[in-house]
Amino acid sequence: DQQVKQNSPSLSVQEGRISILNCDYTNSMFDYFLWYKKYPAEGPTFLISISSIKDKNEDGRFTVFLNKSAKHLSLHIVPSQPGDSAVYFCAAMPQAGSGTYKYIFGTGTRLKVLA
């Protein structure tokens, strides 16, 4: 039962264009979402997050959008750069007080930015 889904295993984008990575979730009790970026042979590194009380959070070239009614979030990278080529994981955190201190991770999307 995959509660957090990244349906696109890979994505290729031209340098300078927008990259859009998508993530769907099934549990409405998630109320905090994060995106992690992972390079080969390294651990995931935190990229950007969003609380369920917001619908958008922006940090430089990275913007995360949350559509609670659709249970969908997306990461936009504008403009895309070759150094953005990595695997991107979305993760969801259950509500505080739920007794669950863990993230639920998606399966990842491999982004390749073409020079």
Added chain:
Amino acid sequence: NAGVTQTPKFRVLKTGQSMTLLCAQDMNHEYMYWYRQDPGMGLRLIHYSVGEGTTAKGEVPDGYNVSRLKKQNFLLGLESAAPSQTSVYFCASSFRGLFYNQPQHFGDGTRLSIL
């Protein structure tokens, strides 16, 4: 600033052998986690700890044991390794009590092969 350090980085075991993976963090984090990552799957939580001397089961705890004798260290043990435990193992840590805006910090992983 070392962050989260995992040792060893690579290991090959024979079925039935035992070993311990070490995770050390220097950020004074209360929470620590062990994940495994397998092809086509997201990061799955094995065990976690909410403080020194405490441990709890995650999603896939069978075949693993953990210990958190010191705040900065979280050990993952395989008592009798099985081929199904071939995976990349990631350790992570995060601050205590700050449920939001608490990204986990990951180590670079241990690639473990069981023959």
